[in-house]
Amino acid sequence: MRGFLDEVKVTPGGEHILACIQCGTCTGSCPMAGAMEYPPRKIIAMIRAGMRDEVLSSNSMWFCLSCYTCTARCPRGVKPTELAHALESLAAQQGFQIGGTSTPSLYRSFVGSIKSNGRVHELGMMIKYYLSIIPELMKHPVATIKVVPLGIKLFSHKRLPLKSTKIKGKEDLSKIIRKFKEVRGKHVKAAQPDTSGYVNRATKNKAELKAEADYEWAKGEGNKILKRPGIEEGNPGIFG
Ligand code: SF4
Numbered sequence: 292m293r294g295f296l297d298e299v300k301v302t303p304g305g306e307h308i309l310a311c312i313q314c315g316t317c318t319g320s321c322p323m324a325g326a327m328e329y330p331p332r333k334i335i336a337m338i339r340a341g342m343r344d345e346v347l348s349s350n351s352m353w354f355c356l357s358c359y360t361c362t363a364r365c366p367r368g369v370k371p372t373e374l375a376h377a378l379e380s381l382a383a384q385q386g387f388q389i390g391g392t393s394t395p396s397l398y399r400s401f402v403g404s405i406k407s408n409g410r411v412h413e414l415g416m417m418i419k420y421y422l423s424i425i426p427e428l429m430k431h432p433v434a435t436i437k438v439v440p441l442g443i444k445l446f447s448h449k450r451l452p453l454k455s456t457k458i459k460g461k462e463d464l465s466k467i468i469r470k471f472k473e474v475r476g477k478h479v480k481a482a483q484p485d486t487s488g489y490v491n492r493a494t495k496n497k498a499e500l501k502a503e504a505d506y507e508w509a510k511g512e513g514n515k516i517l518k519r520p521g522i523e524e525g526n527p528g529i530f531g
């Protein structure tokens with residue numbers, strides 16, 4: 292049966308997840324760790340524990356700034372930044388509802404602009420983006436109003452042109468996008484999760500989820516690091 296870990300491993304960006312030794316350097320370096328539901332080290336432990344619902348419905352990967360600090364500092368070459376993007380793809384493909392972030396809407400507006408013009412039309416993209424998150428904007432009216440002076444400033448510096456311009460060879464770009472979709476379609480099909488025997492554990496509380504993640508880690512990499520036989524072989528692992 293293909294578990295969540297296998298699914299992540301075959302998704303571009305998730306290939307190196309098994310090399311993680313849970314040292315926590317990524318979390319200690321991440322400027323967004325405090326805002327994420329689960330910081331990078333913990334997300335990796337949860338993936339290994341098969342916690343698909345908890346991982347893919349979290350805000351963690353969507354809050355990644357792609358600053359690459361974790362990737363530069365990881366001693367095992369895990370590339371947590373790319374892993375975050377892999378999780379974004381999986382969450383979007385599998386229709387998970389993402390709370391607390393408008394990043395998916397921003398991505399969609401950006402890609403829509405590229406598809407129409409071959410390049411980003413900043414004004415069109417931002418209008419589309421803000422229209423798609425009106426309910427969110429209503430919740431934060433002061434923050435929304437604060438953006439207006441920045442928009443005016445950008446407009447006065449000709450950074451927000453009214454008219455969009457299309458690139459030369461846009462048809463070639465469309466062909467590239469079509470090919471990408473074709474290749475991705477095959478990949479998504481190959482990576483389809485086998486959910487037989489899949490148990491939705493979203494009802495468990497955070498303490499139970501943490502205990503499970505720690506247990507799975509101890510069973511696997513934890514015992515390898517400590518050169519102990521696995522928990523399943525009668526050894527209590529790092530809890531002993
Ligand atoms: S991803 Fe790298 S930095 Fe983060 S816990 Fe794993 S080994 Fe350490």
Ligand code: SF4
Binds near residue numbers: 323355358372
């Ligand atoms: S790339 Fe993302 S996960 Fe890594 S340190 Fe930066 S914000 Fe954190």
